[in-house]
Amino acid sequence: MKHPSGYALIRRHLRRYPRSLRQHLIKELNQLVTYEPVIGIMGKTGVGKSSLCNALFRSEVCAVNAVEACTREPQRVRLRFGNHYLTLVDLPGVGESVTRDGEYRELYQEQLPQLDMVLWVLKADDRAYAVEEQFYQDVFAQYCGPRPPVLWVLNQVDKTEPAEQWNWPSAQPSALQAERIAQKQQAVARQLGQDILPVSVRGRYRLSRLVEAMITRLPKQARSPLVPLLQAGYRTQGVVDTARSSFGEAVVEVIDRIIDLAPLPQMARSALQAVTHTVARAARSLWGFFFS
Numbered sequence: 001m002k003h004p005s006g007y008a009l010i011r012r013h014l015r016r017y018p019r020s021l022r023q024h025l026i027k028e029l030n031q032l033v034t035y036e037p038v039i040g041i042m043g044k045t046g047v048g049k050s051s052l053c054n055a056l057f058r059s060e061v062c063a064v065n066a067v068e069a070c071t072r073e074p075q076r077v078r079l080r081f082g083n084h085y086l087t088l089v090d091l092p093g094v095g096e097s098v099t100r101d102g103e104y105r106e107l108y109q110e111q112l113p114q115l116d117m118v119l120w121v122l123k124a125d126d127r128a129y130a131v132e133e134q135f136y137q138d139v140f141a142q143y144c145g146p147r148p149p150v151l152w153v154l155n156q157v158d159k160t161e162p163a164e165q166w167n168w169p170s171a172q173p174s175a176l177q178a179e180r181i182a183q184k185q186q187a188v189a190r191q192l193g194q195d196i197l198p199v200s201v202r203g204r205y206r207l208s209r210l211v212e213a214m215i216t217r218l219p220k221q222a223r224s225p226l227v228p229l230l231q232a233g234y235r236t237q238g239v240v241d242t243a244r245s246s247f248g249e250a251v252v253e254v255i256d257r258i259i260d261l262a263p264l265p266q267m268a269r270s271a272l273q274a275v276t277h278t279v280a281r282a283a284r285s286l287w288g289f290f291f292s
Helices: 004-013 019-033 049-056 098-114 130-141 175-192 207-217 220-229 237-261 266-274 276-285 287-291
Strands: 038-043 075-081 084-090 117-123 150-155 196-198
Touching: 004 019, 004 276, 019 220, 019 237, 038 049, 038 098, 049 084, 049 117, 049 207, 075 220, 084 220, 098 130, 117 130, 117 207, 130 175, 150 175, 150 207, 175 196, 196 207, 207 220, 207 237, 220 237, 220 287, 237 266, 237 276, 237 287, 266 276, 276 287
Parallel strands: 038 084, 038 117, 117 150, 150 196
Antiparallel strands: 075 084
């Protein structure tokens, strides 16, 4: 268990709770701290899924092969930093063949209940996304259970014509490229009916915005544990503030749920609920102990 002093301070704030309830709360809070996010990476072969993951996270995720599909079976890669873990499920790319796509539909639906989020990566220089649109409808629209949030990522925008105008030192497109990237983003958004995030791994473009979107869209319990696994440049103050606030909200939800289920008189229940936000404030103040 990481940082006993942090848990000692939490216990101090929980001293008004009955002993059995206090032990249950500590256990639940520890599960929040040690939660392991699971993120699925989807998209056609060659869109740069592995390269994107390698750019975002501290460890090399999987081999990158520019010639042939390097991912034909789900690769579960478990990353670790300190006591925190992240599992990436690198799924086979769609669009290889009709036979494979049929297999992959079943595979994706098996994976959905296990995922906290999906990054669906598109290639900016593709002309059409009918395969992705159909695949999304087949896999997600027909799925009856809770669906993880999907972030649609338009990768490799540095290849947008005129590609030779990309400003590598500033990691920015030229004015003409920026205009065409915006046009492409809008066109893909209209076709898929989804918000689209344009990025470039090679061009180091807008990856921080992608991380901010991930932190915002992930379930509350998955946000803070993701932060230690991010590359240093993406652990911005905005990302940390969102994660810290979400951690406090998750703590409140845990406490409220446990109090609601406890066999307590209404007066005792109300007294405990009155100090819930004090505990949540303490948890937020200790965010750095747990996740820095």
